[in-house]
Amino acid sequence: MAGNGKPSVFIVEDESVVALDIRDVLTGFGYRVEGIAKTGEDALKRIPASLPDIVLMDIHLAGEMDGIDTADRIHSEYHIPVIFLTAYADEALIERAKQTLPFGYIIKPFGERELHSAIEVAIYKSGMEKRLKESEEKFRTLFDCIPDALCYCRMIRSEDGTLTNLEVITANPEFQAMAQTPALTGARFSQIPFLTGDSSGRFLLLCRRVAKTGVPESIDGLKGHQNLWLRAHISAYDPDHVVAIFVDVTELKMAAEALRLSNHKLNLLSSITRHDIRNQIQALYGYFGILMIKLEGTPWLEYILKGAQVVDTIERQISFTKEYEGLGRQNPAWQSVARSIEGTVGSLPMREIQVTLKTGGLEIFTDPLFDKVFYNLIDNALRYGGEKMTEIRIFCQESKEGLVIVVEDDGTGIAGEDKIRLFTKGFGKNTGLGLFLSREILAITGITITENGEPGKGARFEIHVPPDGYRFT
Template sequence: MNFFEFLFITSSLLLILLGIFVFTRDPKSPLHQAFLLLTLGAFWWAFSLFMFRYSSTYSEAYFWMRMSAFWTFVPALSLNFIWIFRRSAAQRGSIWIYPFIYIPAIIFCILELVTDVINVRPVSEYWGYSFGLSENLWIYYIELAWAFSLIIISLLVCLHYYLSTRDIRKKKQSQFILIGFACPAIAVFMYLIILPVFGIAVLPVISIAFPEIVIIFVLIFSIFVGYAIWKYDLFVLTPATAADTIISTMTDLLIMLDGEENIVVVNRATREMLGYTEDELIGSPVSILIGDHPEKPDFLADIINNGGSLSDIEMVCRKKDGTAMPVSVSGSVISDNARSISGVVIVLRDITERKQAENALILVLEKLKKINLLSSITRHDILNQLTVLKGYLELAETLEHDQDIVMYLKEMQEITDVIDEQISFMKDYEEMGVREPVWHDVAAGIRRSIASLPMRNVRTVIDMHGVEVFADPLFEKVFYNLIDNALRYGGENLTIIRFMATESGAGILLVCEDDGSGISPDDKKNLFMKGFGKHTGLGLFLVREILSITGITITENGGSGQGARFEIIVPQEAYRFPDMH
């Protein structure tokens, strides 16, 4: 075995051992997989060259000459490895590069494997067999130019990443990979240009006098990568390789960031709840999820300043469609084996319902402050009505005509009804906001209200099936009062009451409209004020108060003489269609 054969067999063994060592550290990592493929390709190249050089017969040498054709995949796999390595700082999804690097590799491999357009026969030299090339060399030169161009592109991509990254650890890693990739490039440059200048001919125009040495420099590249693995934890602990199985099943949003706060890992919950695909998020700055927040957080700096972790920090996250989602953020830094900070992991928990409950609680406290004042006002109103009732009773005692007595008794009955409604209102208002909001089936609540009212010959149409609204437990009173108002003041022309639901950018619009006499422009101004109206003046006031607990608004937009039209706007976080899930 001569010196060159020893180098080839040594290179092949070291390459395969290094590839297996790296791959076993994290078999699921795309970077580890790409490095294993690269070392396997280089191993086969080195091994086939060893067998070719060491062949004892011409036929054996011819076989291994053909088997060495798979070398064309080594420069392609090298660029593929570099592309995946720098992907944490760039957008994923650049699939155009794969046909560019692999289709020529396949073509040149087939040409060397089954045709004589490049390699024709083995040629015996003092170090062993060498390649006898075809007389028509233009395909050979195209093959060399293609392989050299892939090495140069790999160098440029790695150089760009080295210059652009601010992560010190990754800068060191890319520095060693850059030096390693420069070795094959220098080898090819020497092999094709420098050696012929000094009379050491390696091209087929002159008799070959020196063996191909590129594979030795591939081994040198692998040694540099091995050093980066040992010294700077290349392939070891990065945010992109941590806890894949665990985070994929989490219900909370989990996002891993590199040292530049670019997203490197998201779990399934993040994609589903925010509406993004994985390709849209990986490589993007985390700021895209904060939207137009006035004080965009610097997660890495905030966590470092807080001793390495954050817990339950509230902020607003933006979904892909622009809607806001309140979240609680917790996070901590990720360190490598050398205790250098390599990234940040943050967990976001959807607190939409918690914020709704908190806002409702704040309103509850405000309502409780008003209860004493409102109760006293309501009791005063009741006492006034009772005073009038006593006056009518006194008048009734002095009258002798039955017709007049009937009239006063009728007035007494109406006042009694008002008293009953005022007492009922006081009870409802005291209960409003005391219990936590719940989800209501809107259509079912409307049907129950219809069943409890004297509808006469008035028809109802409900076109809002499946809608649920997050509101106070008294939410059903809203439609009861709207229907009751239509029946009381819609006039003789009232024949139908319609209920509809329409989604919009702001939420969902619930409509209650009728074909009665409508509401005058002057009355619209004070329609929802306490005490305004022809009866108790409390019904629509109660409606507005019930809805406001969970951020729901109501307006009246009907035309005078064309019927009333009440429009209820429910924000996006306060409605749902459960049957669609």
């Protein structure tokens, strides 16, 4: 651009008088004229030195090259927009000129305003094309650099509108490598050795649903060639096109299977160990029973009774570990709060304690052992709430940070000095593990728990659920 913000122009015209008139007109409009050439050969020599914003090109020139051949070289080598100037407008000439992708075609004689408008439109169009090309290059670079396999496809439908296949329009190098098919453009998805077994049908079925709803979806467990396991993410670009991203999850699946086998072996070992320890505990009970009879009425009986209490605690802890050995073994899922609480209340000796539940159709995304959380909270209230306790209330409150589930009672509450250690492993009068493991169960999906009750007025446990961890059904 010239210093005044106007484009710079180079004129290729073999008639000197016409060329000078054009130069004066352009100067009057504020353009900077970089030079004038009479032949195509001269123009190609001089244009690289100035690289103007636009070239005005007469079609019929002196010399061996005409304006069309010269414009073709300028466009291909320097990407400078060209406007043709000619006194001839026959169809054959226009068709030949069109092959050079000109930005304008002005028939001589022309007016000053016509020339000015043609230049402004050409400059605007050129700028738009450059920005579009830059955007496409950025998109292509991003597209090619995505580490997962990505393809953009056109939907192929039958006469009744049912999606039957996909035609690959473009795909990134990762997809080409995974599909082992270098020439993918135009290929039908069913012809690519990419998905095996029923995976191709499952993938196409999901594409149909995404095309119908417009809602992106994902699918796991797709089987690819060479024993690959894939996860696909599908989005509808418009009613006729989809974008599919395939993630290789083979290593994750292998690791998950190895972890499952490892957990199975550990659980088997744990079960055998528990069985052996319980056998020894039963023997201890027998020996303690004999000692109690033999030492009745002696000072030693007190110590035997304390030893028996220790064995009772060990027995409870062994039983407790069996209930919680599945922690984290299964994937988190949506759990109904009402169903969990109703099951808990039905399994505990509630006496005359009333349970008030106001959670509606609340579901929490959490570990399948979620039931144990409410079991521990309600069990603790029944054990330590005192004789004054008459009610346990459970309700929820939404906030900007997510959701809070409140479990509170009107019992004696929790002493201030105990609050700090409440969720610590081993703290408590029973096994010392209930609240500790409750916290661990919730933490698997980013849920936290705190106790904020006032001593003497009842316990108040607050379960904090992140925004994406709950829903109402």
